[in-house]
Every structure is written in C-alpha cells, then in structure tokens.
Amino acid sequence: MTTMTLNAGPAVAAGDQAKNPAAEQNAVKTNAEIVKTVGQPFSDQAKLRMRNVNVFYGETQAIHDVSLDIGRNEVVAMIGPSGCGKSTFLRCLNRMNDTIEGCRVEGELTLDGEAIYGPKVDVVPLRARVGMVFQKPNPFPKSIYDNVAYGPKIHGIASRRAELDEIVENSLRRAGLWNEVKDRLDKPGTGLSGGQQQRLCIARAIAVSPEVILMDEPCSALDPIATARIEELIDELRENYTIAIVTHSMQQAARVSQRTAYFHLGKLVEVNDTETVFTNPEHELTEAYITGRFG
C-alpha cells in the first residue's frame, strides 16, 4: 500500500499526502480528483476500443472520461457500487443507450476500428455483432425453438428449416441447454427455470454469431448451481467471443474474468489483471470496495 497511486489533483501537494494519511484518503474520495485510471486499461488485441468516453443523462454526467480496451477472447469484468456507471458504460458498447431519452454519448468508441456511433451505423447489425444478456432472463413469449431461431431468421443468417435446426441445436448445445430441452423445443421458453431461461437467452444471443457478448449481471437472479453453469459457459465462450460482464459478485468477477475494471462515481478508477485486483489492487478505492470497507 505504500505504492498506492492516488492520482489526487495537483491541489494536494505530495508532501502533505505522505504526512497525513487521513487527508490523503479524503482527498481521493472527491470525485473530481480521480483524474487518471490506474493499472492496464489498454490491450494490444483490442476488439473494442473506447477513448475518453463521456455519457450524459440530460444534464447529469454519468460517465467521466473513460478509456478502456476490451481484447479479443478476453473476459473483462466491470465492478463497482450501484450507480457507478458500469451498466451505462456497458450499454454504450452496442448502443443500447440510444433507447433512453436524453442520453448522450461522447468520445471515441470503436469495434474492430469502426466507429460504433458513426453516422451511417445501423444499430440492428451492430447489435447482432455485439449481443447482450440481461440481468433478468427475458425469453420471448415463444417456443424454445423460436426464441433461438428468431435472430438468425430476421438477420437473414438462415432461412431454410434445416439450417435453422442446425443453428438452434448448436446454440443450445454451446449454451449447455440442449440436453435439457431437446425433447420440448416447441414448449414456451418462459416455462423453463430461471437458470435455464438465462442459458436460453445466451443461446439466443450466440445464435446470430456475435463477436462480442455483453452481460449485465447475468447471474444475479440465479441460484448457485445455475450460476456455476453460466460461469462455466462464459469460460467456454471466451474461446470464440469477446465478453464484457457487469457483476455485483466480486467472486464471480474473480472467477470468470482475465481483467477487472473498477468504476466509482462514473469514473474508471482501476483496470488490472483480475489476479492483481483481488490480491493486491493498486488503488485504495478498489481495495476498499472489494474488501467491503467504508469507501
């Protein structure tokens, strides 16, 4: 902790900080003084590249100058207290914030070097490339089969029944759900258990062959066994996809991700290897959050 990078503003002289740890702590808690993200926010293998992202809801600024890369075949976990902006940031990555009135996104966001917020970007194919899984499982009120086949159909990925059958089976297999549902594909998706519904949503997301999967607290409504299945699945999916996951479970972040990003009051405080974040975080705000201290 001696090497703690505080990034306090220039108003706080370094000498004062060293003399007075209490003042040092108070200084860093002021939002305006977290000026730079500590750790390793960037990746040589960036799939998603975000630079100086600011997000506003009307007059309120929800995200302050966040820069982060999400690498190919990497799972990045985003953690932080409620209202820290992690979900808002996640939703920028496939423009889900477009649907929110008064929401404005500034900064550079690219997927494989292409601007996500470019004027000519059509959000429908974008969201096919960057799929999303939500906190609450939200299967369509349709059969299990149609839930998975819907995306490929509307995106024109497959039209013939045989092709669709194959996609449905493959997606359900990869989501670890096939054996449980293969005999009742025509039954409503809403009739499955919570954990099964969430895996169905994952199957639905991967049916359109996305490149990136965004997960917003995918396990918060699930029991530990269903959670373990999803986590196992995330690890398998990493081979083919880039994954960003927002989670309130620190243990989950520690288990599934390679890098962890800690958000605090709309700022990105620290990004580091998950191992580092959970054993020896660089920033004391990260330390306070993951150890359950007053922060």
Added chain:
Amino acid sequence: MEMHFDQHISRQFNEDLESIKTEMLEMGGMVTRQVADAVEALATADSELAEKVLRVEEEIDRCEMELDEHATLIIAKRQPAASDLRMVMSIIRIARDLERVGDEASKIAKMAIALTEEGTAPRGYTEIRHIANAVRKMLNDSLDAYTRFDVKSAMETLAEDEQVDMDYRSAVREMITYMMEDPRSISRVMNVLWTLRSLERIGDHAKNICEQVVYLVEGADIRHGNEAKLR
C-alpha cells in the same frame, strides 16, 4: 502506513480478523518464551525448566490447530480479498513457522535434559548463548514488525539471518575442532551441535515471518530469494 483492518462494513469481520491476528501474536509470545526457556534450561542445567518447555509445546500445537480452524472459517464465511486475504494467508503461514519454532525449542529442551544428565559442562555454551540471543531478537523483531505492519523493520530483521548463518557455520567448525581434540567429548558436543542447528533454524523461521510482513503490506511474495519483487 495505514492498513485499515477495522473499517469493514461488517463489524463482525473486523472482529474476526482482529481476533486471529491476536491469536497469532499470542502464539508468537508463547513460542518466544519457549525459546528463551529452552536456552536457559540448557545454560543453567535446569531440567525442571526443560520439562516445562516440553509440556507447553503441546499447548502450542493446539494453538496452531485452532488458528488454522479460525482462518479457514474466515475464508469460508467472508471470502476475503486483497489485504484481508493477505492477512489471513500470512497468519496461516506464520502459524506454521511458529509451530516449527516451538518444535525446535522442545528439541533444545531435550538436549538440555540429556546434557544435564551427563552432569558436565561441555564447551560450546558461549556459542549457543550468542546465537540464541541473535535469533530470539530476530523472532521478537519479526513479530513486532508484523504488529506494526512495518516493512522497513521486517527487511532489517530479515537481513540479520545472514549473520546468524555465518555464526552458525563458524560455531560448527569450532565444535568439530573440539571433537577432534577430544573424541570422548563427541556425544556431548553432538548435543551442542544439534542445539546450534535448532537455533539456526529458528532464525530461518523468523526470516519467513519477516517475508510475510512484506507480503501482507506490499502484496509482494519475496520468499526464496525474490526480494527484487519488492517494489
């Protein structure tokens, strides 16, 4: 340096961590006393004191098991992270070192009993006293550094082990000379040698404790010559 182990939202967690730390330091106090008593028993041919060391040894073993159990419970209940995790891990490791120091102390106590029975004052006591004082200081200082989360003092104490190792080697050479001079002294001098060996090992354990202070405070694992990892 502030480690803030008393600032968890869960007060019970604060108490749990505080309590295993206290337990470990109490065990450290007992073990330090054991080393002092064992050496004293040897130097003054006090077999009663040596017997006491052997009795207390069982208590120390029990302490280690209890501490292990409490640390395991904290891991199971709290899934500690960052400095909390390092504190629990360091305490588990230090408890093992302390238990081994206790073993060495009871070995010395056994030598004391053996040497007392022979009734002669063998040579080599000066060396034993000298090394014993050095390692007792190391042990004290290492635990003190842990209490105060003091990396600087831990590193200083850690460096003292080199001198202890040198003193040990030179004492061994001297003992070999005694044995060559007077082969009848071999069995007695061997007891002195084993004692010196035990003391040297205690120095190593104190060094391990210092390494855990660094691990706790800095998160750097400097064991096995990895001191460069200390940023």
